[in-house]
Amino acid sequence: MIGAESRERPRVVLGVGGGIAAYKACEVLRGLTESGHDVRVVPTEAALNFVGAATFEALSGHPVHTGVFTEVPRVQHVRVGQEADLVLVVPATADLLxxxxxxxxxxxxxxxxxxARCPVAFFPAMHTEMWEHPATRDNVALLRSRGIVVTEPDSGRLTGVDTGRGRLADPREIVDLARLLLADPTALRRDLEGVRVVVSAGGTREPLDPVRYLGNRSSGKQGYALARVAAQRGAEVTLVAAHTVALPAPAGAEVVSVSTAEQLRTAVHAAAERADVVVMAAAVADFRPASRAEHKIKKRDGEPDPTIVLARNPDVLAELVERRRGAQLVVGFAAETGDDRGDVLDHARAKLKRKGCDLLVVNAVGEGRAFEVEDNAGWLLSATGAERPIPLGSKAQLASAMWDSVADLLAGR
Known part of the structure; x- marks a missing residue:
């Protein structure tokens, strides 16, 4: 029975290279097993200097071997790759590449x-000098030319006191991209090479007093997924993020942190000056308090409740459409609910016409939908009149569907 259940789950081979980041493979392993994947760990001998076989065996439920002379009757050195639905290498060292x-x-x-005849993805981790060495760059280009995914590494603290490009992507990002590749093996093709992209994410906060603010429920997860997928498809990504401190920065993206709608507006317009595509996925507050109290507003017995006067914030998406240069593409997002004036798509079509953007991604929002959840669904509306549903899946899958449409539009210009 256990064997049958195992075969029904996606089978992932987690290769582990001999780098200090090998310990993060344990977090990837746990994330995959907890999301229903059957994971077999195949480390190198060098990797076992960092994490022992017992740890991988306990977390995966499978024995761990490094050589080809174990389980010889089963022809393990061939069978492991043949039976996999996905192979990940975390971390991928310069030697393994x-x-x-x-x-x-x-x-x-x-x-x-x-x-392996399934999708294979390498998640590099090494010092900056090694990642930038011509030999490594040539090896990466050769692997990508064969359809193998080699992701962009993160930037940050490396071994010792060094910092720079070459840090392993966050384990949560790796798990997210693994799910995406299992759903669509071509989702991380390098079709956005050289494309300059701006993505906004998260929810702005408009201060009412030193303690309180007007905000919304946006977690920023969808915007981060958009930035993450674009970066791994080769784009040069600037992510303007409003209050998303709990999310790992997408590997390969430059992150600009903002708070208010006005700060987001300034940052997005600055980045859009040299962008080919601008995606407004952030939930920008429509209104702000007309004035901010210098001190915390008190509730006092016997006094009338305070009145809060609101002022309208600028429409950043409409401004981007009005100011766009040349063939720049502008993509909007709409979080909609139906009412007595129409359903979600009725409101979305009206918004697309009113805003004038090239594409509009529409989410039906409500309890347990779109905001603060891991998965998403919606519709993709085009200024040409084309409409297509995006089925429920991970937010990375929705991001991939959107970038497919953007790549098609770019190719036609």
């Missing part, structure tokens, strides 16, 4: 990489 690029097979992991 070189071996994979040139077809070397001196252990179980490199044999698995040669026999």
């Amino acid at each position: 070189a071996k994979a690029a040139h077809g070397l097979a001196d252990d179980l992991l490199t044999n698995t990489l040669l026999t």
Whole structure:
């Protein structure tokens, strides 16, 4: 029974390279198993210097081997790759990238990489000098030319006191991208190379007094997924983020943190000056308090309740459409509910016409939908009149569907 259940779950091979970031593979492993995946860990011998086999075995429920001379009757060095639905290498060291690029097979992991016919994704981690070395860049380009996913690493603290490009992507991001690749093996193709993208995310906060603010329920997860997928498809991404401190910065993206609608407006317009695509996924407050109290507003017995006067915030999306340059694409987001004047799509069509953007992603919002959840669904409306539903899936899947449409529009211009 256990074996049958295991076969019904997506089968993921988690290769672990011999770098200090190997300990983060444990978080990836737990994230995948907890989301219903059957994960087998295949480390290199060097990786076991950082994390012991017992740890991987306990978290995965599978034995861990590194060589080709174990389970010989089962022809394990071939079978592991043949039976996988997805192979991830976390972390992918410069040595592993070189071996994979040139077809070397001196252990179980490199044999698995040669026999796998499923999607294969490398998540690099190494010092900046190693990532930028011409040999590594050539190996990455060769692997990508074969349809293998080699993601962009993060920037930040490396081993010791060093900082720079080459840090392993956050484990939550890796799990998210793994789910995306299982749903769509071509989702991370490099079709946005050289495209400059601006994405806004999160919810703005408009101060009422030193303690309180007007805000909304946006977590920023959808905007971050948009930035993450765009960066891994080759785009140069600037992410303008409002109150998303709990989310890991997307690897390969530049993050600009803002708070209020006015701050977001300034940052987005500045970044849009040199952008090919601007995506307004942030939930920007429509109104702000007309004045901010210098001190906390008190409730006092015997006194009337305070009256809060609101002022309208600028319409950033409409401004972007009005000021766009050349063939720049502008994408809007609409969080809608139906009412006595129409359903979600009625309101969305009217908004698309009113705003004048090229694409509008529409989410039906409500309890347990769109805001503060992991998955999303909606519709993609085009200024040409085309409409298509986006089925329920991870927010990365919705992001991928949107970037598919953007890539088609860019190719036609």
